[in-house]
Amino acid sequence: MKLVNIQLQLHNPFDWELFRSFGSCSGRLSTHKYWELEHNFYGGMLLDIDFHIAIQEDHPGVSLALGLFGYSIHLHIYDHRHWDYETRSFVR
Numbered sequence: 001m002k003l004v005n006i007q008l009q010l011h012n013p014f015d016w017e018l019f020r021s022f023g024s025c026s027g028r029l030s031t032h033k034y035w036e037l038e039h040n041f042y043g044g045m046l047l048d049i050d051f052h053i054a055i056q057e058d059h060p061g062v063s064l065a066l067g068l069f070g071y072s073i074h075l076h077i078y079d080h081r082h083w084d085y086e087t088r089s090f091v092r
Helices: none
Strands: 002-011 019-028 033-042 045-054 061-068 071-079
Touching: 045 071
Parallel strands: none
Antiparallel strands: 002 045, 019 033, 033 071, 045 061, 061 071
């Protein structure tokens, strides 16, 4: 279930379809929590702001993406476990 989902995007009118990944890194925060950081370029996007918080679903957590003139960074902090809707708990 997404508690918060805010997204603002302004696309390039010339619609460049160029995508390039500049890399990513990730790590472990605790037993079940992880983080990922990505940096990329997408020519079709002039402005991108994306923020969401999710709970009670597979890989819940917080995600923030900020982009300007095609260049963007994306930070994701999440739980790696899967959600069992019948028992309303995480699958071990």
